[in-house]
Amino acid sequence: MLTEVTATRYVTPLREGGSLPGLLEADDLGTYVTKFTGAGQGRKTLVAEVICGRLAQHLGLRVPELVQVQLDPVIGLSEPDEEVQELLKTSGGLNLGMDFLPGSLGFDPLAFEVSAQEAGRVVWFDALVNNVDRSWRNPNMLVWHDDLWLIDHGAAMIWHHNWPTAAGASGKPYDASDHALAPFAPDVASAAADLAPRVTRDLLARCAADVPETWLLDEPGFDTPDALRDAYTEVLADRARTIHERVTIGTPSADRPSQAPGWLTARPGQTRPGQKGGDAQ
Structure with missing residues (x-):
C-alpha cells in the first residue's frame, strides 16, 4: 500500500499538460507533485500512474516515489487562481503525489546520452504498458543526479478506457518510431529477456493492490475493485510474454500528430468524450 500523507500547503500549479498538477507540501515535510481526482482526465489516469509507476520500480526503473495525498479542499481557499480553486474543491479526499525531484532537468537527447541497454529497458516497459506519451514531442523523463527518471504514465494502458x-x-503492436529513446538504438530483445520473466501475475497483483479502492469503484462490468485489479493483471501478464516481438522502430515522423489521446490535454473541469462530469470522489 502506498504511504498516505496529508497536504498542508498548496505551493504552486505546474502548468504543463492538461491536468494542472500542483506542487504541495505535506505533513511528513515532503514536497510532492500532485495529480488530482478532479482533473478532467479523471481517476483512470491516477490508476495508470500507480500501476505503471509501481511496476517500473519493481523492475529497477527510476520513478519518483508515489504517495497517497489526503486533501482537504479548504487548502485552496486562499488561492487567487479560480481554476486552481475549482480543481482543489473537486478533489477532496485521496489524490496521487510523486516525490518532487529538486533541480531535475527535462530530458534532452542532445545533452544526455543513454545506453542501448537502458533505452531498451524503457522502450520495452513502455511497450508493455502501451505508453503513447513518451515521444520526442513530450519525453516525460527527467535527469536528476545524472540518472534518467520516468514520469507521467497517465496515458498508459489505454485499453482500460474501454474494457x-x-x-x-x-496482441497489439507498439510503434516506438517516435519514442524519445529511439535514437539510442534500444536493445529491446535483451530487455525482454531480463524483464519479461519478472512480470509475474503475483508482481502485477501487488502493483494493482496499491491502487486505492476508491479509484476503482463503479467501473461498468466489474462487481468489485478486486475484480478490476484482476483484469489489469491479466492484460499485462499476457502482454509481457511476447510484446518484444511486436515493437517496431522506424523513421521518426516530423509532423505526425501525437498518438496520445485527446483527453490527455483536457483542462480541469472539462470532460472527456462520453464522460458526464468529473471523476472526483
Missing part, C-alpha cells in the same frame, strides 16, 4: 476491447490488447 470490452481489453482482451485483444495483449
Whole structure:
C-alpha cells in the first residue's frame, strides 16, 4: 500500500499538460507533485500512474516515489487562481503525489546520452504498458543526479478506457518510431529477456493492490475493485510474454500528430468524450 500523507500547503500549479498538477507540501515535510481526482482526465489516469509507476520500480526503473495525498479542499481557499480553486474543491479526499525531484532537468537527447541497454529497458516497459506519451514531442523523463527518471504514465494502458476491447490488447503492436529513446538504438530483445520473466501475475497483483479502492469503484462490468485489479493483471501478464516481438522502430515522423489521446490535454473541469462530469470522489 502506498504511504498516505496529508497536504498542508498548496505551493504552486505546474502548468504543463492538461491536468494542472500542483506542487504541495505535506505533513511528513515532503514536497510532492500532485495529480488530482478532479482533473478532467479523471481517476483512470491516477490508476495508470500507480500501476505503471509501481511496476517500473519493481523492475529497477527510476520513478519518483508515489504517495497517497489526503486533501482537504479548504487548502485552496486562499488561492487567487479560480481554476486552481475549482480543481482543489473537486478533489477532496485521496489524490496521487510523486516525490518532487529538486533541480531535475527535462530530458534532452542532445545533452544526455543513454545506453542501448537502458533505452531498451524503457522502450520495452513502455511497450508493455502501451505508453503513447513518451515521444520526442513530450519525453516525460527527467535527469536528476545524472540518472534518467520516468514520469507521467497517465496515458498508459489505454485499453482500460474501454474494457470490452481489453482482451485483444495483449496482441497489439507498439510503434516506438517516435519514442524519445529511439535514437539510442534500444536493445529491446535483451530487455525482454531480463524483464519479461519478472512480470509475474503475483508482481502485477501487488502493483494493482496499491491502487486505492476508491479509484476503482463503479467501473461498468466489474462487481468489485478486486475484480478490476484482476483484469489489469491479466492484460499485462499476457502482454509481457511476447510484446518484444511486436515493437517496431522506424523513421521518426516530423509532423505526425501525437498518438496520445485527446483527453490527455483536457483542462480541469472539462470532460472527456462520453464522460458526464468529473471523476472526483
